[in-house]
Amino acid sequence: MAQPYSDKVMDHFMHPRNVGEMENPDGVGKVGNPICGDIMEMYIKVKDNTIVDAKFKTFGCGAAIATSSMATELVKGKPIEEALKLTNKAVAEALGGLPAVKMHCSVLAEEAFKAAVNDYLIKTTGKGLPDFKPHDEPLTEHGH
Amino acid sequence: MAQPYSDKVMDHFMHPRNVGEMENPDGVGKVGNPICGDIMEMYIKVKDNTIVDAKFKTFGCGAAIATSSMATELVKGKPIEEALKLTNKAVAEALGGLPAVKMHCSVLAEEAFKAAVNDYLIKTTGKGLPDFKPHDEPLTEHGH
Amino acid sequence: MKKIYLDNAATTPAHPDVVLAMQPYFSDKFGNPSSIHAFGQETRSAVEAAREKVARLIGSSVEEVVFTSGGTESDNFALEGVAFANEGKGKHIVTSKIEHHAVLECCEFLKKRGFEITYLPVDQYGLVDPQQVKKAITDQTILVSIMHANNEIGTVEPIAEIAKIVKEKGVYFHTDAVQTTGHLPIDVKELGVDLLSLSAHKFYGPKGVGALYIKKGAKLVSFLHGGGQERGRRASTENVPGIVGLGAACALAQVSKVAPLRDKLMQGILSRIPETRLNGHPTLRLPNNLNVSIKYVEGESLLLNLDLQGIAASTGSACTSGSLDPSHVLLAIGLPHEEAHGSLRFTLGQATTEEDIDYVLEALPPIVQKLRSMSPLYKGAK
Amino acid sequence: MKKIYLDNAATTPAHPDVVLAMQPYFSDKFGNPSSIHAFGQETRSAVEAAREKVARLIGSSVEEVVFTSGGTESDNFALEGVAFANEGKGKHIVTSKIEHHAVLECCEFLKKRGFEITYLPVDQYGLVDPQQVKKAITDQTILVSIMHANNEIGTVEPIAEIAKIVKEKGVYFHTDAVQTTGHLPIDVKELGVDLLSLSAHKFYGPKGVGALYIKKGAKLVSFLHGGGQERGRRASTENVPGIVGLGAACALAQVSKVAPLRDKLMQGILSRIPETRLNGHPTLRLPNNLNVSIKYVEGESLLLNLDLQGIAASTGSACTSGSLDPSHVLLAIGLPHEEAHGSLRFTLGQATTEEDIDYVLEALPPIVQKLRSMSPLYKGAK
Numbered sequence A, B: 001m002a003q004p005y006s007d008k009v010m011d012h013f014m015h016p017r018n019v020g021e022m023e024n025p026d027g028v029g030k031v032g033n034p035i036c037g038d039i040m041e042m043y044i045k046v047k048d049n050t051i052v053d054a055k056f057k058t059f060g061c062g063a064a065i066a067t068s069s070m071a072t073e074l075v076k077g078k079p080i081e082e083a084l085k086l087t088n089k090a091v092a093e094a095l096g097g098l099p100a101v102k103m104h105c106s107v108l109a110e111e112a113f114k115a116a117v118n119d120y121l122i123k124t125t126g127k128g129l130p131d132f133k134p135h136d137e138p139l140t141e142h143g144h
Numbered sequence C, D: 001m002k003k004i005y006l007d008n009a010a011t012t013p014a015h016p017d018v019v020l021a022m023q024p025y026f027s028d029k030f031g032n033p034s035s036i037h038a039f040g041q042e043t044r045s046a047v048e049a050a051r052e053k054v055a056r057l058i059g060s061s062v063e064e065v066v067f068t069s070g071g072t073e074s075d076n077f078a079l080e081g082v083a084f085a086n087e088g089k090g091k092h093i094v095t096s097k098i099e100h101h102a103v104l105e106c107c108e109f110l111k112k113r114g115f116e117i118t119y120l121p122v123d124q125y126g127l128v129d130p131q132q133v134k135k136a137i138t139d140q141t142i143l144v145s146i147m148h149a150n151n152e153i154g155t156v157e158p159i160a161e162i163a164k165i166v167k168e169k170g171v172y173f174h175t176d177a178v179q180t181t182g183h184l185p186i187d188v189k190e191l192g193v194d195l196l197s198l199s200a201h202k203f204y205g206p207k208g209v210g211a212l213y214i215k216k217g218a219k220l221v222s223f224l225h226g227g228g229q230e231r232g233r234r235a236s237t238e239n240v241p242g243i244v245g246l247g248a249a250c251a252l253a254q255v256s257k258v259a260p261l262r263d264k265l266m267q268g269i270l271s272r273i274p275e276t277r278l279n280g281h282p283t284l285r286l287p288n289n290l291n292v293s294i295k296y297v298e299g300e301s302l303l304l305n306l307d308l309q310g311i312a313a314s315t316g317s318a319c320t321s322g323s324l325d326p327s328h329v330l331l332a333i334g335l336p337h338e339e340a341h342g343s344l345r346f347t348l349g350q351a352t353t354e355e356d357i358d359y360v361l362e363a364l365p366p367i368v369q370k371l372r373s374m375s376p377l378y379k380g381a382k
């Protein structure tokens, strides 16, 4: 069933913040899979334990794009520890709410960010986030 | 399902011919039963083997009244033998047709007349019509 | 010729404001409410606004209202939906002998599919006895369905009382409120039912649309299987104009005020025509319903005569239905066959006037007299 | 803003003449067609006149047309009707993987009730192979249901050929012609089917009304149980305005002439946007249907962008349906998941103009480019 989006969602969908790839990211998170139709990649740059930049690329519906955009906005400039408190609900709320069937997009956005932090931690400390397991296996390329 | 009647049916229903009881009839036929909602009584007067008069009383739907009326019209003035050739189809046709669900009314009309002839024959010859068996037991009074 | 419509239980004219409300949704706002684009979103809003109006009328929450194609589908949905979803618990259904065919025939269908049906009798007024409902419920019973008010004789059943008993037994309770919705105040919580059927065309809405109230949490399988419309409960592209019309009819609905006119008609007939009697309950009845037996004459011939004078009424007689059986309702309240065949139903509406009633009271006695004079049953009574 | 409606397979606007024809039947001629009085007789005639128009459009006799509440009910009626009436002979049903959910979900319902269902695969164009139908039929098979044309990819199935095979085996054959009726010439005798579903709102008639063609002699149980309407085949007070509207739509129906515009749109998209491809059959397809896969982007985000420019289209993507699965049809013709998620359906209508097509061809490429630039899948292809 079609579900109208809030103005905030439409704004972030039509004018996504922080979209694009990042040169030499400190961490990369890739979540989602083509079966459910949403794939998110998030890139972060970290300096002094703070997320100084975040970017994303997303294949997905309006909510997937908007939540990616909002998630990057919410973590940018925050110390890692604080940024990790980001929940999918916070993303959805910041967007003025999401239709029930679209809440999974906000979960993906949260996970994409956490996957990026996890990647950063493994690279820098050799140990990832405790208890980190995204719903879907991160994806790289797949054959077309 | 409602079924519109032909103009002829409506005419015989609203202005039934030969309605009423007969004083000293030569034969009386009573058919139908209250369960199916149609009860017909037909009265005949016979002279020189000819139906010189016919009358009826009917409790029933529009078609029941119209077929009673038409049946009396069709037999009046005819020699008994000829009148006995009256079929329910002839009654229905003379009325310009009947809805399918109402054809049973024309059967009743045919049977009411035959029951009256049967009654006359039994009274006068001691022997009724061969093969005469109406669909329903003739009725007299029943308690209200 | 004067035209007097006293068959409002069969159907009502759509209210002009209802038609006006529907108008934009045929050719202008025509999108499929399931579509994500603007054309779909505007009709989606219209459907949801209508759902709110239905919910407000019956005191439910919006999620508990599912749109259907009318009273029959609502009844079938309720019965088959509960039966097929709960047959693991038991296969016994309790209903009454005077339900509408939409319930009775659906029960017969379920019977052929292995369900057991108890048809409760009613008293001479058409009332179901709550204590009999209680006795009829076994540990196999999954559903009780008793109508709110009977469409033929107008008797209003003690639904709240029955519901209490049924719910104590942990059994689903459905009521067919097709004849009461929009005429009597309805509150699903006060009634205490799990399922309630209503149909728009019985209260100045359009034909071909209705709703089923499904209490939150009730376990039902879908009746129409297909797309995910109505949150997965009823497939098929929404009848948007119809649904909007139902919503408008709900918003316009007013408690029926025609009882005084109905009483005048009743007293007039009973006093002017000998050997007539009221069918149904003298007070526990729909305000717009009058059902009388007119001895010695058959219903259809009464109707035809009335119709020729511009009066539209109805009868429980066989002949109008194409079947030979007289009304199952009149037989259930104990009428002899020939009286069941000779009953007349007048159902008044918002448009009924005192002059209409006077006109009927003038027209009916000579018709009855004429038909009685032709009736072979009448002579016995003279 | 310009508004361009290219979602005619989802629903169409009712033709103004259809609405005009319906108009009198809401408040003026409102009687219940089952009533014997004049109010009922005039609507009875209207219903029968509409039935004649439907029969004329599909080449059936009038008695073979039963009115329903739409395509879903027609499909459910056909499947459950045959299944429950003929289960003594066998409990096996053959259908295809690309049927509408109204057929598929109904099959799933029947499966839970003890029936066995064979879902035939289709080829890359969405075509059912008649020989596979033949092989699938066992001595337990009672029904085969294959759609006339697919609603998503537009492929028109070889119904006459399949029907011949099915009828040789003495099995009932149903076709869902919801997408073809009123657009392609239909003759039930030439098609050789026993049952055919149609829905008014897909060809400029009103929503909430349809019909099921039931060949004379076919053994079916009713789907809606209740009163004796539709000669006992479908209970419920007739949706008179809707039925009149369906009749009017049938009388107005013209073979679709939009194929050239559709072809222009197709060529424009395939040539202007790289990595796109046509879904469905290149020639055996509905004249108004275009379905294209646009790699690396997801359908809903395409739709939303189009919608913001006033263009209404559709997609087989998950996100519009509330489910996470992409179109079962696109998967059945072998598309990988991400392409199935990135498909667009444009369905043209009587009102579609060349300017509309030009507008879409201007608007779409930049949208695709923008979304691809955000897509993590796209980089791999650069």
Ligand SMILES: Cc1ncc(COP(=O)(O)O)c(C=O)c1O
Residues within 6 Å of the ligand: C009, C069, C070, C071, C072, C073, C075, C100, C102, C147, C149, C150, C151, C176, C178, C179, C199, C200, C201, C208, C210, D235, D236, D237, D238
């Ligand atoms: C009590 C009752 N239930 C159900 C129905 C069926 O409603 P519909 O004709 O809208 O299907 C009716 C009227 O026909 C009714 O009076």
Ligand SMILES: Cc1ncc(COP(=O)(O)O)c(C=O)c1O
Residues within 6 Å of the ligand: C235, C236, C237, C238, D009, D069, D070, D071, D072, D073, D075, D100, D102, D147, D149, D150, D151, D176, D178, D179, D199, D200, D201, D208, D210
């Ligand atoms: C092929 C097909 N079958 C059935 C249906 C269901 O029709 P309706 O929505 O009128 O119930 C549709 C459209 O929704 C369809 O395209």
